[in-house]
Amino acid sequence: MSSRHQPADLNPLQRFGLEVREVRRGRKLTQTQLGKAVGYSTGYVSKAEAGTLMPSEKFAQGCDLTFGTHGLFARLLRRVAEGDHPSWFVPYLQLEWEAHRILDYSTTSIMGVLQTEDYARAIFTAGHPRAAAEIINGKVAARIRRHHILDREATPLLWVVLHESCLRTVVGGQSVMVGQLEHLIFRAGCPGVDIQVIPFSAGAAAAHTQAFTMLEFSGAPAVLYADDVPQGGRIYRSDDAVRMGTEIYDRLRAHALPPDESVAFIKVLTKEYKQ
Incomplete structure (x- = not known):
């Protein structure tokens, strides 16, 4: 895996998408081929790799099955859901x-x-009045x-x-x-x-x-x-x-x-x- 080479400013969804893209390329698969293998459209794969869409559990499990990664992407997706929580x-x-x-x-x-999102932001801002904007943003995104x-x-x-x-x-x-x-x-x-x-x-x-x-x-x-x-x-x-x-x-x-x-x-x- 390539996580140690990822830019520091990537959010958890973008990191997940980057891992999918790099493993897909390593397996010499196109986005269309991966989409067919996991049961999703090429557009869905593209958005998942770009980190602009929260992938489904089925997608992560399909990646593991297609790539032979033995539950790795299912675990990564779960960590995305858990990120920025206490x-x-x-x-x-x-x-x-x-x-x-x-x-x-x-x-x-x-x-x-x-x-x-607005309600969550108001809750976190009130609960952490001295926190930096990026901290609040991370908590909101995780919620x-x-x-x-x-x-x-x-x-x-x-x-x-x-x-x-x-x-x-x-x-x-x-x-x-x-x-x-x-x-x-x-x-x-x-x-x-x-x-x-x-x-x-x-x-x-x-x-x-x-x-x-x-x-x-x-x-x-x-x-x-x-x-x-x-x-x-x-x-x-x-x-x-x-x-x-x-x-x-x-x-x-x-x-x-x-x-x-x-x-x-x-x-x-x-x-x-x-x-």
Whole structure:
């Protein structure tokens, strides 16, 4: 591999693309030939090599099969998804990548997988007010790359319960909130995505519960992840913790608005932000 010769200013996607291009050339394959081998168009290969497109898991696995690199590009792609995240969060990202169902309860901000770029930038800027622009840019890019799990071939089922405070807290200004809420509406219309809003009127049913995420897997036990900022999040694997998390999540869903009413609620708030 050629990573030691790569320019220092390349971002993770560009580094991945450069590795694909150099190995492809080493195997004396054209972009068209590689595309046919992995099941993608020449244009897709070109964008992946240029680092302007987040490649799919299928693409990375196809490269490994075509090049005989034994999982190398699948691992590189995973590192791209993990880049610029704090070390304590990387184990969660690895599990999120593998999960076949994600159940999230958010209390004060939209979960990372559903954040827009502007919303994420406002979050990181507020959380790291003294950080240089390039640091913030790296964190934003890493968060947006997490969107890939909802666009890949093996898309996990995503169920999100949002406390109304997530939607009422103005992050980055009204225009940023309009974009964020419109993105939630868009995602709610995608297959395999359910979004419910738990209103302020639910009272103590939600007020006593901190944000957490349940990850379920095919053929492996579920895990629970909870934030403990600023020390970082923690993954719970015990049966008792997972069972308790499941019970709490079921109660939260019971007190939340149904999905259709939740989308209607978000649309009303979007109009309010536009005024």
